[in-house]
Amino acid sequence: MASAHQRSDHPLGARHAKSLRRHELRRQLLTATLAIAVFLVSCLAFAYSNLQGNVNRHDVDDLLGTDRPTRMDDDGEQEGPEDARAGSALNILVLGSDSRQGANDDGSDVGGMRSDTTMIAHVSADRSRLEVVSIPRDTLVDIPECHLPNGTQTAAEYDAMFNRAFALGGQTGDVAYAAACTIQTVEELTGVPIDDFVVVDFAGFQAVIEALDGVPMYIPEPVDDPSAHVSLEAGCHVLNGQDALGYARARYGVANSDGSDINRIGRQQQLVAAIAREALSIQLLTNPPALYRFLNAGTKTLTTGEWVGRLPNMAGLANSLRGIEPENIRFATMPFEWAGARVVPAADADTVWDNLLHDRPIDADITATGDEPTIDEPSSEEPTTDAATTEEPTSVRPSQEETTPACTR
Structure with a gap:
């Protein structure tokens, strides 16, 4: 009978143990999450305090x-x-x-x-x-x-x-x-x-x-x-x-x-x-x-x-x-x-x-581009269609030769 009793209790004990382990895991996870949050807040507070302390106001x-x-x-x-x-x-x-x-x-x-x-x-x-x-x-x-x-x-x-x-x-x-x-x-x-x-x-x-x-x-x-x-x-x-x-x-x-x-x-x-x-x-x-x-x-x-x-x-x-x-x-x-x-x-x-x-x-x-500011030429309300005046409008943007070369790392 003792063996039968032990066999009948075993599934309940196993489920209880798993429940305890899940609870412990959740507790550890919550603790870790709180620790990370406290760490991040502390880092932010330190960073703010450190940077603010640098400035002589x-x-x-x-x-x-x-x-x-x-x-x-x-x-x-x-x-x-x-x-x-x-x-x-x-x-x-x-x-x-x-x-x-x-x-x-x-x-x-x-x-x-x-x-x-x-x-x-x-x-x-x-x-x-x-x-x-x-x-x-x-x-x-x-x-x-x-x-x-x-x-x-x-x-x-x-x-x-x-x-x-x-x-x-x-x-x-x-x-x-x-x-x-x-x-x-x-x-x-x-x-x-x-x-x-x-x-x-x-x-x-x-x-x-x-x-x-x-x-x-x-x-x-x-x-x-x-x-x-x-x-x-x-x-x-x-x-x-x-x-x-x-x-x-x-x-x-x-x-x-x-x-x-x-x-x-x-x-x-x-x-x-x-x-x-x-x-x-x-x-x-x-x-x-x-x-x-x-x-x-x-x-x-x-x-x-x-x-x-x-x-x-x-x-x-x-x-x-x-x-x-x-x-x-x-x-x-x-x-x-x-x-x-x-x-x-x-x-x-x-x-x-x-x-x-x-x-x-x-x-x-x-x-901040390194070039002179671009100023658009004012446009006419009635653009001409004369073939002699169909050139591209003059722009004050520097030409490729005049533009500061772009330097990268």
Whole structure:
């Protein structure tokens, strides 16, 4: 009987054991799923905290005073209180600092800080255009009184070199005060309100290039400038961080260069255009690992204003620009006239500033494609059928020979 009893219990015991195993498997699976979720959330939290911690943010509103340009809407009327940035045009001042302190020490014993490069980056309200206007650092401008950390103010200067504004405000080594003085000078020069600022130093610029694994770029003529630590043959290159920085800074050893800042502005714009092309070509914004590497490298040496330095704001702005076409990323230099070895704004500069102020497209020198902007010829309402005038319409798009060769890895 005992054997019969055992045989009758065996199927029930087996089913019970299988049920326990399934329960244990479900429990382990749930535990693993929760662990993965916690891990991912922790990684995201770490990434956010790490990236946000990289950025050195400063609120400079109190340093700019109240005598500032008034923002205009599309109808030329003063805007009401701003909400979130969506739907509003943005003007961000991008400054390249030539400070040789810390990681930027190149053994040159050059002290102080100056703005090696200054660009107004205008983002259109509909996020369809990004226009970048370079201001030559040798431009003669009026620099207003600027605040210093000890509560005093600098004296106003007239017909001073533009990059002196950064040096005046930053004479104590505080980048925020340097940026604030430059913003005041730009606003007085242009009448364009600056919403925020970004300062990138040499090390940060190199890190951005390295995070992209280099940038493909066509070099139209040899560059050999020992003072900028660069030597490049003409042709296609994948520039690493050091070569890209040297190419942007080179003043000598370039054909037809007189050693002035003006001659290198075009090269700097071509380089920034190449960076934009590379970021768009690898779909940086939709590749989280690559985007994290890029941001982690780029944000380590950034000094920014309060708004643009917040990662949610950076991410929101980047997301709204992700569909922008390379031909709608345009670069121009402030129209100028020579004044001895320096330059002064030309009359046409007022048109550029007015277009930025009213969020209208500007006339540009190149686009992120590396070519000149295409401007279609106006068409006639009643096209002629005369055989003598049936030629293809003239286009201002550069010919194949004039177009910058496309360089790939």
